[in-house]
Amino acid sequence: MNVVLKTQALTKTFHSGNEMFHAVKGVNLQVKSGEFVAIMGPSGSGKSTLLHMLCGLEKATYGSVTIRNVDLSQCDDEELTTLRRDRIGFIFQFFNLIPILTAYENVTLPLLMANHEESRIRERATLLLTQMGLGNHLHKRPHELSGGQQQRVAIARALLPQPLILMADEPTGSLDTKTGMEVLQLLRNVCTDQQHSLVLVTHDPRVASFANRVLFMKDGEIVGEMVDTAQLQDDDFQLPFSTAIQQKWEVLMS
Numbered sequence: 470m471n472v473v474l475k476t477q478a479l480t481k482t483f484h485s486g487n488e489m490f491h492a493v494k495g496v497n498l499q500v501k502s503g504e505f506v507a508i509m510g511p512s513g514s515g516k517s518t519l520l521h522m523l524c525g526l527e528k529a530t531y532g533s534v535t536i537r538n539v540d541l542s543q544c545d546d547e548e549l550t551t552l553r554r555d556r557i558g559f560i561f562q563f564f565n566l567i568p569i570l571t572a573y574e575n576v577t578l579p580l581l582m583a584n585h586e587e588s589r590i591r592e593r594a595t596l597l598l599t600q601m602g603l604g605n606h607l608h609k610r611p612h613e614l615s616g617g618q619q620q621r622v623a624i625a626r627a628l629l630p631q632p633l634i635l636m637a638d639e640p641t642g643s644l645d646t647k648t649g650m651e652v653l654q655l656l657r658n659v660c661t662d663q664q665h666s667l668v669l670v671t672h673d674p675r676v677a678s679f680a681n682r683v684l685f686m687k688d689g690e691i692v693g694e695m696v697d698t699a700q701l702q703d704d705d706f707q708l709p710f711s712t713a714i715q716q717k718w719e720v721l722m723s
């Protein structure tokens with residue numbers, strides 16, 4: 470089994486005054502190469518805190534995160550910055566594109582600034598944007614693109630360094646349902662066809678239904694798991710898996 474990401478007893482406790490708040494409590498998870506894992510939980514259940522620890526943006530209070538063979542707690546700030554730039558691809562709810570740059574510049578800039586080989590970056594960026602259906606939009610600025618197109622630019626940017634793992638926090642949260650589903654299908658294809666791994670957090674069962682495996686999070690803990698054994702691929706929001714997730718969710722959250 471080719472494990473890309475592993476956590477052990479991952480815990481985050483926030484202190485404010487004399488109060489302690491346990492946002493993430495002893496999470497153990499593994500993500501394999503090519504696997505799309507959704508972490509689903511209600512608002513405040515600790516999803517973003519967990520994701521931020523997985524990518525080294527937030528330090529764990531206790532426990533460990535290992536990406537391939539790198540233990541994040543053993544990395545200094547510079548090593549974490551390099552790891553995040555080259556090995557982890559982020560996809561955010563609000564795309565986080567730079568407004569004055571074109572789609573192509575948004576995708577290439579982070580690696581060009583890091584002095585990666587320029588001709589390879591330019592070639593690969595054009596290829597990725599074309600694969601995302603943006604071949605005719607390379608030189609448009611974000612405000613000239615639709616929400617779905619902007620998110621595809623952000624996905625191309627995340628994929629450019631050929632990261633070990635992609636992480637997404639509500640990536641379709643600011644898109645309409647149909648566009649969101651298209652973006653999710655694209656992400657699913659990226660995992661299936663190119664063996665990328667993806668950890669996505671959401672509170673929406675329809676979004677989670679695009680994953681191979683769904684982990685349910687409640688009050689900082691993983692309280693259940695579902696695997697999409699049927700690998701359903703229908704267009705109707707993968708309704709059977711989505712319905713099964715919804716039903717399990719209602720039981721777990723009650």
Ligand SMILES: Nc1ncnc2c1ncn2[C@@H]1O[C@H](COP(=O)(O)OP(=O)(O)OP(=O)(O)O)[C@@H](O)[C@H]1O
Binds near residue numbers: 483490513515518519
């Ligand atoms: N820096 C912080 N200091 C104190 N408490 C925090 C901090 N960051 C998050 N929390 C608390 O930890 C809990 C989990 O927050 P988190 O943002 O991880 O939730 P979430 O599941 O991502 O929610 P949402 O779906 O609304 O984005 C919340 O109760 C939040 O108030």
Ligand SMILES: [Mg+2]
Binds near residue numbers: 518
């Ligand atoms: Mg969140």
